Amino acid sequence: MSVMQVLLPVFVQVLLTFVLLFRMGYLRVTTIRSGEVKMKDIALREPNWMPRTLQVANAFHNQLELPLLFYVLTILVLITRQADIAFVTLAWIFVVLRVLHAWIHVTSNHVRRRAVAFMAGAMVLAVMWLLFMLRILFAS
Structure with missing residues (x-):
């Protein structure tokens, strides 16, 4: 697999993270400018933001959690030259599920659907990590 094929899902995941970051920033600035929230109310804790702003902020913060393991695995797969069609296919499935999870999070925020997408x-x-681990441990 080419480096581009392996990294393209990573680029999409990074793009999703930045889209959510900029949306969160826009909502925060808009909320402060409108007077709905005062700077002193949010200086120490996020829960004082309006629900819609918190919803997008939570979706953004989710992109800094589980995807971290995806980024690390992708780097390891490239370094060890273990990238193949199975890895790239699973990477795309993971990223599509992350996009779906984020979409649910910032729209309906239906917890059960969001949890299904997350899990x-x-x-x-986990399957990607297991396959990588087995290939490394049992390489001849």
Whole structure:
């Protein structure tokens, strides 16, 4: 697999993270300018933001958690030259599930659907790590 094929899902995941970051920033600035929230109210804790702003902030922060293991694995797969069609396919499935999870988070925020998308992504990532581990441990 080419480096581009391996990194393209990473680029999409990074793009998702930045989209959520900029949306969160926009909502925060808008909320402060409108007077709905005062700077002193949010100086120490996030829970004082309006629900919509918190919703997007939570979606953004989720992109800094589980995807970290995806980034590390991708780097290791590239370094060890273990990238193949299975890895790239699973990487795309993981990223699509992350996009779905974020979409649910910033729209309906339906907790059960969001949890299903999250767990499906976590399971895909666990399979990716398991396959990588087995290939490294049992390489001849």
